[in-house]
Amino acid sequence: MNATENKPLALIKYGGNAMLNEGLKQAVVNNIKQLTERGVQTVLVHGGGPFIKRALDMAGIASEFIGGHRKTTPEALKYIEMALKGEVNSSLVNLLNASGLKAVGLSGKDGAMAIARKRYHLAQENGQDVKHDLGQVGDVESIDTTLPRTLLQHGFLPVITCIASDKKGNDYNINADMFAGALAGALAADDYLVLTDVDGLLRDLNDPASIIRELPLSELPSLMGTVIKGGMIPKLESCEAALRGGARRARIVNGTQPDTIAKAVLSSHSTGTEICL
Ligand SMILES: Nc1ncnc2c1ncn2[C@@H]1O[C@H](COP(=O)(O)OP(=O)(O)O)[C@@H](O)[C@H]1O
Numbered sequence: 001m002n003a004t005e006n007k008p009l010a011l012i013k014y015g016g017n018a019m020l021n022e023g024l025k026q027a028v029v030n031n032i033k034q035l036t037e038r039g040v041q042t043v044l045v046h047g048g049g050p051f052i053k054r055a056l057d058m059a060g061i062a063s064e065f066i067g068g069h070r071k072t073t074p075e076a077l078k079y080i081e082m083a084l085k086g087e088v089n090s091s092l093v094n095l096l097n098a099s100g101l102k103a104v105g106l107s108g109k110d111g112a113m114a115i116a117r118k119r120y121h122l123a124q125e126n127g128q129d130v131k132h133d134l135g136q137v138g139d140v141e142s143i144d145t146t147l148p149r150t151l152l153q154h155g156f157l158p159v160i161t162c163i164a165s166d167k168k169g170n171d172y173n174i175n176a177d178m179f180a181g182a183l184a185g186a187l188a189a190d191d192y193l194v195l196t197d198v199d200g201l202l203r204d205l206n207d208p209a210s211i212i213r214e215l216p217l218s219e220l221p222s223l224m225g226t227v228i229k230g231g232m233i234p235k236l237e238s239c240e241a242a243l244r245g246g247a248r249r250a251r252i253v254n255g256t257q258p259d260t261i262a263k264a265v266l267s268s269h270s271t272g273t274e275i276c277l
């Protein structure tokens with residue numbers, strides 16, 4: 001149980017690819033409603049990759065990913081913030097409110113909830129250590145949970161996107177998985193669910209039956225880069241950050257089958273890949 005309240009707390013990370021289908025989005029919202037009706041305090045953290053891409057394309061700004069993070073110029077950040085807050089966050093809040101919930105749209109900047117620091121991408125190239133400057137890309141340095149806890153205590157549902165500032169007020173674009181993991185840890189979430197478009201972590205991407213049901217953190221390093229690739233890297237790193245930060249349970253589950261969300265939290269139904277300390 002979460003320390004400050006008697007109610008369990010679930011943090012759900014919802015990515016942009018699973019928002020493109022309106023029916024799916026509504027089903028995710030219905031599951032969140034079920035959770036709150038059954039007394040689970042719920043926090044939704046979201047990204048919005050495809051919406052960011054569309055906004056940058058319209059502005060004529062090219063996107064480049066280095067190590068899974070979008071290189072972000074100060075100009076690009078304006079469009080990224082507009083897409084995440086003005087488009088994605090606002091539409092999720094509308095849908096949640098229309099279902100009878102009281103959603104509050106936020107980013108990490110609100111209430112100084114998340115403090116960011118600049119992130120560099122470190123790589124080995126031709127036997128040399130190389131440090132790539134990603135511009136306004138950040139990591140979460142620290143989290144103050146006062147604002148989300150206050151909202152939860154009063155029956156509001158925080159819907160939080162992955163923009164945060166450093167102590168001087170410079171804004172950063174943070175990978176939404178990494179942002180969610182840090183927050184799940186700081187909130188000591190009873191359940192951290194990372195929604196994605198596959199059933200969980202697969203040993204063989206072409207074989208759904210090769211799903212890894214339980215992964216101890218000690219096995220993570222040996223799978224990184226071999227089994228765990230691309231978009232799965234920040235998801236696993238976020239589960240590690242969540243567990244080490246204080247979350248009780250972390251799972252990667254299939255968000256394209258949204259009915260697993262409520263079931264996973266309410267009945268401890270075994271689904272997806274559970275990462276364990
Ligand atoms: N071992 C693995 N098991 C499952 N998926 C993997 C694995 N390695 C890489 N992936 C890729 O990670 C993708 C999920 O990451 P991403 O596309 O960033 O998801 P989302 O948009 O849901 O955040 C999967 O669709 C799959 O292509």
Ligand SMILES: CC(=O)N[C@@H](CCC(=O)OP(=O)(O)O)C(=O)O
Nearest residue numbers: 015016047048049069070175176
């Ligand atoms: C630094 C960085 O890469 N930030 C991400 C933030 C959005 C995100 O992570 O969205 P999904 O959850 O939909 O992938 C980006 O610009 O795409």
